[in-house]
Amino acid sequence: xxxxxxxxxxxxxxxxxxxxxxxxxxxxxxxxxxxxxxxxxxxxxxxxxxxxxxxxxxxxxxxxxxxxxxxxxxxxxxxxxxxxxxxxxxxxxxxxxxxxxxxxxxxxxxxxxxxxxxxxxxxxxxxxxxxxxxxxxxxxxxxxxxxxxxxxxxxxxxxxxxxxxxxxxxxxxxxxxxxxxxxxxxxxxxxxxxxxxxxxxxxxxxxxxxxxxxxxxxxxxxxxxxx
Amino acid sequence: xxxxxxxxxxxxxxxxxxxxxxxxxxxxxxxxxxxxxxxxxxxxxxxxxxxxxxxxxxxxxxxxxxxxxxxxxxxxxxxxxxxxxxxxxxxxxxxxxxxxxxxxxxxxxxxxxxxxxxxxxxxxxxxxxxxxxxxxxxxxxxxxxxxxxxxxxxxxxxxxxxxxxxxxxxxxxxxxxxxxxxxxxxxxxxxxxxxxxxxxxxxxxxxxxxxxxxxxxxxxxxxxxxxxxxxxxxxxxxxxxxxxxxxxxxxxxxxxxxxxxxxx
Numbered sequence: 001x002x003x004x005x006x007x008x009x010x011x012x013x014x015x016x017x018x019x020x021x022x023x024x025x026x027x028x029x030x031x032x033x034x035x036x037x038x039x040x041x042x043x044x045x046x047x048x049x050x051x052x053x054x055x056x057x058x059x060x061x062x063x064x065x066x067x068x069x070x071x072x073x074x075x076x077x078x079x080x081x082x083x084x085x086x087x088x089x090x091x092x093x094x095x096x097x098x099x100x101x102x103x104x105x106x107x108x109x110x111x112x113x114x115x116x117x118x119x120x121x122x123x124x125x126x127x128x129x130x131x132x133x134x135x136x137x138x139x140x141x142x143x144x145x146x147x148x149x150x151x152x153x154x155x156x157x158x159x160x161x162x163x164x165x166x167x168x169x170x171x172x173x174x175x176x177x178x179x180x181x182x183x184x185x186x187x188x189x190x191x192x193x194x195x196x197x198x199x200x201x202x203x204x205x206x207x208x209x210x211x212x213x214x215x216x217x218x219x220x221x222x223x224x225x226x227x
Numbered sequence: 228x229x230x231x232x233x234x235x236x237x238x239x240x241x242x243x244x245x246x247x248x249x250x251x252x253x254x255x256x257x258x259x260x261x262x263x264x265x266x267x268x269x270x271x272x273x274x275x276x277x278x279x280x281x282x283x284x285x286x287x288x289x290x291x292x293x294x295x296x297x298x299x300x301x302x303x304x305x306x307x308x309x310x311x312x313x314x315x316x317x318x319x320x321x322x323x324x325x326x327x328x329x330x331x332x333x334x335x336x337x338x339x340x341x342x343x344x345x346x347x348x349x350x351x352x353x354x355x356x357x358x359x360x361x362x363x364x365x366x367x368x369x370x371x372x373x374x375x376x377x378x379x380x381x382x383x384x385x386x387x388x389x390x391x392x393x394x395x396x397x398x399x400x401x402x403x404x405x406x407x408x409x410x411x412x413x414x415x416x417x418x419x420x421x422x423x424x425x426x427x428x429x430x431x432x433x434x435x436x437x438x439x440x441x442x443x444x445x446x447x448x449x450x451x452x453x454x455x456x457x458x459x460x461x462x463x464x465x466x467x468x469x470x471x472x473x474x475x476x477x478x479x480x481x482x483x484x485x486x487x488x489x490x491x
Binding site: 039040041043044101104109112113116117118119170171173174175177 | 248249252253257261263264313314316359361362432433448451452453455456458460461463464465
């Protein structure tokens with residue numbers, strides 16, 4: 001079993017590894033684009049790949065709390081910010097692909113899409129909701145907002161995730177397998193949070209603001225985390 | 228395997244052909260999976276010989292043809308057509324075949340033959356995508372008899388001068404160039420002439436999104452996306468979609484007086 005708390009050095013290694021892993025899909029797309037190796041419909045390929053990784057990384061970032069609740073692991077929470085920012089990075093690429101490559105700034109068509117196409121009606125706000133989260137992800141912003149308000153704000157990620165998976169389900173022509181896999185995983189991730197909240201076992205263990213002072217992720221008793 | 232063609236007609240003049248590798252590697256053929264590259268990856272398991280097509284129903288002479296008889300039935304023509312997918316992308320493909328009417332005439336339809344139903348192969352051993360019930364197998368499509376007899380409707384056995392690649396619907400499919408691509412059934416084993424309008428697989432899957440006619444129409448959106456424009460494979464900017472995929476001159480009279488928003 002993995003250790004509950006990791007030394008900073010080991011964590012730094014994990015962070016570096018996760019950083020490059022999360023960047024890999026973007027690098028592969030960039031190389032594919034340069035070599036014209038993205039298939040017959042490269043714009044569709046880029047749209048799908050960036051959309052897929054937005055959801056995947058968002059989901060991975062949402063596993064940090066369940067891992068803490070289930071196994072008392074604290075270290076995943078320390079790479080959660082990076083995962084969230086990567087999800088936002090892929091979400092931005094996804095949105096820009098739609099804006100530039102797909103519609104090429106055809107604002108009329110974009111406005112019509114947002115109003116008339118249900119999957120874009122939910123997908124657009126799901127992306128927009130990630131913007132304030134990315135902007136307030138710095139240590140300074142966490143301090144400025146205060147832990148409580150910051151946590152409230154960052155609960156928007158739940159809406160973003162729900163919007164994202166509905167967006168996926170509504171755009172596929174027929175084969176719902178992949179959207180359903182994402183939906184089931186999200187239900188599990190939410191379910192664990194709800195279960196622990198119901199049984200009142202949400203122990204406060206980690207606050208991002210205090211990171212610099214608590215080198216070994218000691219529990220900070222005064223504040224509780226959202227579940 | 229090369230196919231000799233008697234003549235060539237270009238119904239997409241001034242438009243560039245979509246390269247062979249894109250025509251054969253970007254396909255919707257759910258019998259081999261729902262991904263665009265699944266058909267090219269998995270269609271190898273399809274056995275195209277021996278192959279027969281049975282034509283039955285409201286006909287005086289029901290018949291079963293071997294694929295080799297089909298290939299010799301009428302002079303093979305090259306037909307360059309635009310192909311417009313319901314997903315808002317398009318290609319230009321040099322198909323090889325002959326008018327479906329040639330085949331239908333041979334079985335002598337009765338007065339009750341109002342529609343033509345196409346039934347594709349159902350064999351999960353050869354078609355791994357049929358192991359999931361993403362659509363109701365076998366794949367079924369249908370046309371009105373006058374649509375089926377229209378000279379543009381092509382019984383297709385090849386493309387780019389060769390026999391049809393498996394991922395494109397080998398050994399025999401139809402191509403109806405003024406309708407969305409899914410109307411053109413692939414790997415056909417049975418053709419039935421019937422009195423009542425048949426229900427196609429996609430209509431059965433979602434009647435609000437896929438109607439019986441499914442004529443290419445920029446004015447009538449799909450329930451979840453616009454059909455006003457399309458991306459030609461290989462091009463960056465979208466181009467406007469043309470009514471009846473640019474074949475209005477040839478086919479619009481088939482639908483005179485019909486409300487195309489209602490009969491979508």
